[in-house]
Amino acid sequence: MGLQMLKKWLIGAGKMKVKVGVLALQGGVTEHLNHLNQIENVQVAPVKKPEQLNDCNGLIIPGGESTTMRKLIKHYNFTEAIKAFDQQQKVIWGSCAGLILLAAEIEGENNEQLALLNIKVKRNAFGSQLDSFIDKAVIPKVSDSVQELVFIRAPLITEVGQDIDILYQKEGQIAAVENKNIIATAFHPELTKSTIFHQYFVEKVKSLSN
Numbered sequence: 274m275g276l277q278m279l280k281k282w283l284i285g286a287g288k289m290k291v292k293v294g295v296l297a298l299q300g301g302v303t304e305h306l307n308h309l310n311q312i313e314n315v316q317v318a319p320v321k322k323p324e325q326l327n328d329c330n331g332l333i334i335p336g337g338e339s340t341t342m343r344k345l346i347k348h349y350n351f352t353e354a355i356k357a358f359d360q361q362q363k364v365i366w367g368s369c370a371g372l373i374l375l376a377a378e379i380e381g382e383n384n385e386q387l388a389l390l391n392i393k394v395k396r397n398a399f400g401s402q403l404d405s406f407i408d409k410a411v412i413p414k415v416s417d418s419v420q421e422l423v424f425i426r427a428p429l430i431t432e433v434g435q436d437i438d439i440l441y442q443k444e445g446q447i448a449a450v451e452n453k454n455i456i457a458t459a460f461h462p463e464l465t466k467s468t469i470f471h472q473y474f475v476e477k478v479k480s481l482s483n
């Protein structure tokens with residue numbers, strides 16, 4: 274068995290840890306770290322410097338304020354590092370503001386994007402009285418059990434490319450998608466008691482780690 278194969282087997286058999294970073298420039302970092310810490314065989318780290326990505330297998334870009342986070346990503350030289358992370362087929366999950374930054378396009382804005390995900394998004398898509406709300410739904414690909422979906426000044430995905438799988442939509446409104454190595458959710462699983470979504474993410478990290 275080659276070294277890569279052996280490593281993959283060890284990770285799959287739960288005998289080797291994968292390392293997951295949470296981009297720690299702004300936003301809901303602690304909540305993601307706490308959820309990841311409840312999952313076995315995962316080493317967890319807040320990521321404050323681009324070089325920390327070198328030994329991570331997965332990265333979460335949390336919710337927060339996408340405008341602020343975009344500036345910090347640029348200021349701390351994360352743009353190229355995150356793009357390289359994606360090119361190495363390492364796994365990235367963007368929640369809410371994280372989803373906005375990963376999108377190829379934002380409706381009505383011309384901002385520089387990481388643009389790693391072939392989707393178009395609309396920021397603050399739910400209007401003022403519905404700024405924040407909790408929905409409940411089953412997301413079959415993730416789990417058979419009902420999950421709480423927490424939306425906070427959430428974006429919506431208004432267009433998806435051909436390489437994108439829709440994980441969750443309601444009445445034509447798309448709120449979660451994935452492609453080969455990226456997951457994006459408009460809602461915040463880190464603000465619920467359940468770690469199911471984080472487990473789904475970690476499984477994807479494991480399946481692409483070698």
Ligand SMILES: NC(=O)CC[C@H](N)C(=O)O
Binds near residue numbers: 335336397
């Ligand atoms: N909870 C969130 O991450 C909100 C995202 C925020 N409305 C933005 O546009 O950046």
